[in-house]
Structure formats: C-alpha cells, structure tokens
Amino acid sequence: MYFDFFCLQAMPSMQEIWNAALLELQTQLNEENIENWFKKLRPYECSDAKLTLLADDPFVRIWVRDNYLDLIEEAIEHAAGQRLEIEILDGDGLEGEEVENIDVDLEPMAARSARLDESGAQTALFDFDSLEISAPADLDALVSAAGMNPRYTFDEFVVGSSNQFTHAACQAVASGSGQTYNPLFIFGGVGLGKTHLLQAVGIEMLRRNPATRVKYLSAEVFMNQLIQSLRQKTMAEFRNQFRHDCDLLLIDDIQFIGGKDSTQEEFFHTFNALYQSGKQIVMTSDKTPQELPGIEERLASRFAWGLIADIQPPEIETRVAILEKKAEDSDLELGKDVTMLLATSIRSNVRELEGTLLRMVAQAQLMNQPLNTDLARQLLKRMNIQHERSLNVEQIIRTVASHFDLKASDIKGSRRTRAISEPRQMAMYLSRKHTGESYPELGRKFGGKDHTTVLTAFRKIEDLVETGNNEFAAAIAELEALLLR
C-alpha cells in the first residue's frame, strides 16, 4: 500500500494517518468536540482494510460511533489515500499508541492546499475546493458540531416581501459574492427568522466547503466563554479560536453585550482581527446598531460598515406559506380555512405561529377530532390567543360592498338579483368565518334575515371555495386579503 502523506514520499505510520485525520477533523469541528471525543481515541491496529481505534470510556466509544463514524472514515480516507473500515473498541486493558501532539500544524487545510497549488511544486493531498460532502448526514454532523440547527437552511426559509432583502443578502454572503457586505448586520423583532437566516449562511458555507471554520454562538455564550477563560487563565486559546481559527463568525443577539464593557472590549478586538484578515462576520440584533443601548460608539460604527438588513413581520401571504410549509414538512393535513384562521390570529411572530400550529395539531390528535375551524377556534381561545385585529360584521359588509361597487344597504337589503345576492352571500360567509358570530345574530346584522338564510349562504360559498370554483375562490381570497392586511 502506498500513502501520499502530505507529499512526503514515504509510508506513513498508523499514528501519522491518525494525526492527519485529526488535523482534518480539527478544521471541521470545534475544539470542544475534538477535546471531548477525538483526543480520547487512540489508534490500535491498521490493516489494508481496517483501522481500529480504542476508547477507554464506553460513552465516548458509543457516542463517536453513533455520531462521527462517517466523518472519521472520510478523514481517514483522505489521510490514507483509501477507504478503510473504522472500528472502535473498548480500550480497557489494551495498549494503544498515545496521541500526543495532534496540533502539529494549525494552518487550515484549505490554506495549505491553496499554497501548495500555487507553488506548483507539490501536490496537495486535500483539495477542499473540490471536496463535496456527499451524504446530507455528513453535513448535518458538521452543522450540529458547529452548534447549529440542520433545519435552518435557505430551503426551509419562506421568502416574502418582509424578509426578501435580508434573505438575498444572506445568500450573497454565503455564496461569497457579497464580499462588501462585511459585516452583515441583521435586525428585526422577536421570532421573525433572524437566527434561521444567520445559521443558513453557516450551513450553506459548510455545504459549499466543509473545511470552512464556522463559529456560531450567541453574544451571551461569547461573554460566558470569555469569563470562563479569564478565570481559567486560558485567554490565549479563547482569542485564538475567534481571531485565528475562524473563517466565518456568526453572532446571535449582539444586543446582549450592551453595557458589558469587558465583553465589548474583547469583541472589538475580535471584530478587528477578523475584519482585517478578510473573514466574514454576520450578526443579528433586535435593533439597528445606532439604536443599541449601551454599545460603544466605536463598535456601533463598525457594525454599520457593511450592510444593515432588516426583517419585518410577515404579511398574510407569507404567513400562509409558512404554515403550509411547516404542515407539509411535518406531514400534516391542514385545511385552507384553518390555515387562514391561524394566519390571521398570529401576525407578528413566526415562532408563535409555528408553535401554535404544532400544539393545535397535537391537541386535535389527543381529542381524536379533525382539526376544523370550529375546533381550531376553541383551541385558540383556550390558548388565550385572540385575533390580533378582530373584524366585525359592519366592516366586512362595507368592504364586500365597495369591492363589488355596491352600497352597504344593498348587502343588507332584500333585492335578489345575482349581482347583489352573490356578494351578500360572500359577506355572510366571511362574517361567519372571521367573526364566529351565531347565525341568528348574523341574520339580524344583515338586515333582519332568518338564520337559515345565513346558514345556507355560508354552506353554499364554503362548498364552492372548497370544490375549487375559481371565480368564487379568487373573489374570497381577494376579499380576505383586503380585510386581513
């Protein structure tokens, strides 16, 4: 067997293969992972087909086997030049080679690869530009190891006018075409998808190049790690991990460092070091840099050097699309009426929208009932969620009348020409659906009609909309868009 190990024309030892694999893993996983799992393994035996590693701690053995085996196999394949089966055995009582110095060279693999390519003198073993993560499971492992949620991808994000600018900026950064957007500063209200987009940048960069050293953390975690490093006198390592061992820094909720002077001081130097070496920084916040309370001017001005992008609460079409996507992803069947009811009840927080949907579905299942609008309305009431803006019958009558060039008195009157009776029936349908008032009460509000007239109108329009009658469905959708905006 011939190993091309870091361009040295010699057979590498089992220890060298393991060291090289660890070096590659170091470029993909954070230090904590390396310390907790990989430094606790040692190579034991190597044949043409198999490399055996030992772990003294049974938990480490099981955890690594269940979570990182694919990654190890890939790293070993790159190091050894061929695929080997990896086996992890209980090391208790077995002698293995101690792994002493895996930090032989902290220069990132990608940089090493590029330097060697440029010189042309040698062939680099690792070509990260062409390195593709084949199985999504590998990407998921990288993403989880970086502390991110594999679900927070661009694909899972529903784009609407409230977030399309920020979404586009994030995509530009992730594809490397947004080099002037440094830093990218995302701000917006609670639960609107800031963290989702922030992590989507990291996930996309890892997908494009698994060797990217992505650091994702909240500003609070940054501060906690800083305090711990000060206590444990490990500041050099703390600084290194952010200032040098990082290609992309994703900081969530930067507003947290407001008023925390030492954290701001440290972050200021981290920011400068990364910025000067051309490394991308993306931050999220609940306010613009200038509005952040307790943030030093020198930091606030730096935050505004690149691009500031905001996320607004989603408009009705986006709320509906988000609900449909979440329902589809969870294999849930959600009627159009229920979707609309939820989308009109929760307007300003996507997290709440998503959470309420899942709770409602779970409760309907527990009660063994289909999730129709009546049950959904009851559940919303029980969850103490009111329509954020409640519609009343008068408003609906006026809106329908003006949409069809009629007067409110036509809708409430008794003329039965089609041009009037159809809009009247639609107004009755919308009133029942969006106010939930009883049929007799609605009859009174529609000019003293019998409750069966309202009931018949409601059922007729509901039927037409559900069976996909385009003319009626389109008219109702237009009216709802007008009423619920």
Ligand SMILES: Nc1ncnc2c1ncn2[C@@H]1O[C@H](COP(=O)(O)OP(=O)(O)OP(=O)(O)O)[C@@H](O)[C@H]1O
């Ligand atoms: N446009 C969207 N498409 C799909 N899912 C979304 C969208 N916006 C938000 N979400 C979902 O809503 C939830 C909350 O989003 P996220 O945590 O990113 O909000 P945030 O703005 O960071 O909130 P906070 O201000 O509380 O930190 C997540 O599950 C996210 O996937």
